[in-house]
Amino acid sequence: MSESEFDIIRKYFTEIGKASDWLVMGIGDDAAIIAPSSEHQLLISIDTLNLGVHFPGQCAAIDIGYKALAVNLSDIAAMGGEPKWFTLSLSLPSIDHNWLKDFCLGLSQLASKHNLKLVGGDTTRGPLSITIQIAGETPAKEVIKRDGAKVGDSIYVTGTLGDAAAGLALCAQNEDRNSYREALVDKLNKPIPRIAVGMALRSLATACIDISDGLAGDLGHILEDSGVGAELEQDAIPFSDELLEYAEKNELTSFLELSLYGGDDYELCFTAAEKSHEAIEKVGIEEDCKITRIGKIISDNGLYLVEDNDTTEINITGFDHFNT
Amino acid sequence: MSESEFDIIRKYFTEIGKASDWLVMGIGDDAAIIAPSSEHQLLISIDTLNLGVHFPGQCAAIDIGYKALAVNLSDIAAMGGEPKWFTLSLSLPSIDHNWLKDFCLGLSQLASKHNLKLVGGDTTRGPLSITIQIAGETPAKEVIKRDGAKVGDSIYVTGTLGDAAAGLALCAQNEDRNSYREALVDKLNKPIPRIAVGMALRSLATACIDISDGLAGDLGHILEDSGVGAELEQDAIPFSDELLEYAEKNELTSFLELSLYGGDDYELCFTAAEKSHEAIEKVGIEEDCKITRIGKIISDNGLYLVEDNDTTEINITGFDHFNT
Numbered sequence: 001m002s003e004s005e006f007d008i009i010r011k012y013f014t015e016i017g018k019a020s021d022w023l024v025m026g027i028g029d030d031a032a033i034i035a036p037s038s039e040h041q042l043l044i045s046i047d048t049l050n051l052g053v054h055f056p057g058q059c060a061a062i063d064i065g066y067k068a069l070a071v072n073l074s075d076i077a078a079m080g081g082e083p084k085w086f087t088l089s090l091s092l093p094s095i096d097h098n099w100l101k102d103f104c105l106g107l108s109q110l111a112s113k114h115n116l117k118l119v120g121g122d123t124t125r126g127p128l129s130i131t132i133q134i135a136g137e138t139p140a141k142e143v144i145k146r147d148g149a150k151v152g153d154s155i156y157v158t159g160t161l162g163d164a165a166a167g168l169a170l171c172a173q174n175e176d177r178n179s180y181r182e183a184l185v186d187k188l189n190k191p192i193p194r195i196a197v198g199m200a201l202r203s204l205a206t207a208c209i210d211i212s213d214g215l216a217g218d219l220g221h222i223l224e225d226s227g228v229g230a231e232l233e234q235d236a237i238p239f240s241d242e243l244l245e246y247a248e249k250n251e252l253t254s255f256l257e258l259s260l261y262g263g264d265d266y267e268l269c270f271t272a273a274e275k276s277h278e279a280i281e282k283v284g285i286e287e288d289c290k291i292t293r294i295g296k297i298i299s300d301n302g303l304y305l306v307e308d309n310d311t312t313e314i315n316i317t318g319f320d321h322f323n324t
Numbered sequence: 325m326s327e328s329e330f331d332i333i334r335k336y337f338t339e340i341g342k343a344s345d346w347l348v349m350g351i352g353d354d355a356a357i358i359a360p361s362s363e364h365q366l367l368i369s370i371d372t373l374n375l376g377v378h379f380p381g382q383c384a385a386i387d388i389g390y391k392a393l394a395v396n397l398s399d400i401a402a403m404g405g406e407p408k409w410f411t412l413s414l415s416l417p418s419i420d421h422n423w424l425k426d427f428c429l430g431l432s433q434l435a436s437k438h439n440l441k442l443v444g445g446d447t448t449r450g451p452l453s454i455t456i457q458i459a460g461e462t463p464a465k466e467v468i469k470r471d472g473a474k475v476g477d478s479i480y481v482t483g484t485l486g487d488a489a490a491g492l493a494l495c496a497q498n499e500d501r502n503s504y505r506e507a508l509v510d511k512l513n514k515p516i517p518r519i520a521v522g523m524a525l526r527s528l529a530t531a532c533i534d535i536s537d538g539l540a541g542d543l544g545h546i547l548e549d550s551g552v553g554a555e556l557e558q559d560a561i562p563f564s565d566e567l568l569e570y571a572e573k574n575e576l577t578s579f580l581e582l583s584l585y586g587g588d589d590y591e592l593c594f595t596a597a598e599k600s601h602e603a604i605e606k607v608g609i610e611e612d613c614k615i616t617r618i619g620k621i622i623s624d625n626g627l628y629l630v631e632d633n634d635t636t637e638i639n640i641t642g643f644d645h646f647n648t
Binding site: 031032033035036038041043045046048050051053054075088089119121122124131133134136209225 | 370371403
């Protein structure tokens with residue numbers, strides 16, 4: 001007799017992640033039971049990864065498991081949240097135990113690292129697709145939204161930008177492995193959700209978003225929701241050594257565009273008052289995360305790029321799965 | 325310029341359902357913000373419907389929207405929960421506005437009826453697939469689980485069984501429309517989540533499950549989790565007039581199997597102590613829902629079917645998407 005959906009759930013999913021006394025009952029009934037804390041607000045987000053759209057066929061199962069959870073954690077990070085639990089819906093064309101084992105390993109590693117627990121799931125037949133809904137918490141009124149950016153605020157980003165887009169381009173090429181390829185493909189497959197930085201920014205950031213669709217589009221959401229504009233210092237946008245090497249070797253002059261319009265970096269973009277600058281530098285040091293000031297919020301609507309003394313208005317258009 | 329994911333979300337999804345003051349912020353940021361009640365426990369469940377697996381290509385968008393939410397509501401009903409909010413992840417091969425409009429109408433109708441609110445979502449490109457994660461509430465310790473069935477308890481089901489399986493068979497046939505076809509296909513496409521009954525059973529039922537994979541398999545989960553067995557009175561299993569008519573016209577002698585092993589009925593199967601029988605009959609009358617006592621819990625493991633004086637042990641095997 002072949003294994004049923006229930007056997008798969010039991011075998012692979014019941015032990016993923018960690019919980020504490022907020023979990024009354026996890027996987028195994030019609031619904032999980034959770035005892036929420038009245039001092040906290042719940043943050044809820046859902047994201048899907050589809051084969052051929054969000055990851056290529058040759059992507060390793062462990063990386064798919066990792067990334068499916070990482071992109072959801074990134075949404076919680078962008079709100080200043082502490083992750084608590086998640087549910088998983090997994091559509092599979094058939095049961096492949098090696099694939100499931102590796103996929104769950106990728107999920108588990110990240111779930112354990114961030115102390116969150118898989119509390120429920122659905123496993124069904126269909127084209128390979130992974131949907132995760134995640135829940136995090138913040139103390140009431142400490143959540144960071146998109147609509148709080150004020151004129152005069154500085155604009156910051158974590159990490160470096162454009163790496164994941166370069167990694168995606170490298171995945172499509174048959175280029176030999178080299179020093180930068182691995183690092184850039186790793187940034188695509190294993191983005192680091194900035195949970196600790198997001199939590200540390202609760203009392204500092206006026207607005208925050210995670211960069212999933214390119215800096216221009218995602219900063220654009222902050223600008224639109226806050227009713228402001230922004231000037232970016234082109235030379236301040238942080239690039240990795242590997243991206244610069246990749247750009248040089250491939251005579252790529254437009255690598256700035258990878259940061260502005262390329263997807264999948266999952267770094268945070270946030271705004272903060274000038275007076276918070278020192279505290280923000282301290283967060284970067286304490287959390288061992290590069291944080292770079294890249295511009296400022298202005299009252300004129302629109303997004304402007306400043307290079308030397310030239311100011312150019314640029315498009316606010318993020319990556320759109322339906323228009324690619 | 326074609327419409328982006330953000331335009332679609334704004335146009336179709338922000339107004340679905342109803343919320344009250346527990347919703348701090350809905351669709352539009354990295355995560356929704358919810359203020360949970362400390363007097364209640366949260367019930368969390370996730371379910372996916374895939375084209376070609378859970379519904380056929382000719383299924384109307386309004387029915388797909390309805391059913392995607394109904395199957396999730398049914399999980400909340402089975403725990404005695406009151407539905408509060410849900411998130412939606414929708415994978416679409418392309419943007420079809422008529423389809424989206426109808427899909428959202430199906431969702432909205434059911435969401436409004438049960439006072440729940442769509443608080444977040446993800447819309448992306450991929451083979452047609454709908455994942456909903458739903459959250460409900462019960463007062464702490466009033467949740468109905470699967471593991472509480474006791475020897476001597478009566479076994480009940482709501483509604484009639486086997487209709488959805490017959491509806492599925494009829495969908496695959498090119499038979500002319502007739503009196504029973506519409507009713508049976510309706511049971512397949514528009515199952516009624518038994519929310520009010522589930523809530524009324526909180527203090528009465530010892531165990532409860534919704535019948536998504538056939539009575540035998542789903543009652544089997546109660547038996548396994550409770551460490552007991554069951555005897556079902558074959559003649560007591562409730563069938564609709566339409567199913568009996570369908571069976572007669574198609575000379576179908578095995579329609580009992582449709583109830584035991586056919587999926588998608590989404591009725592409740594629950595157990596309760598003998599002393600609660602009158603109260604349960606009252607719930608059926610007050611909620612205008614047929615509730616039928618179909619057997620009893622016994623100490624011997626296994627599921628037995630009793631007809632006249634014959635007792636036969638039957639297989640506990642639910643519908644399994646990977647083994648069909």
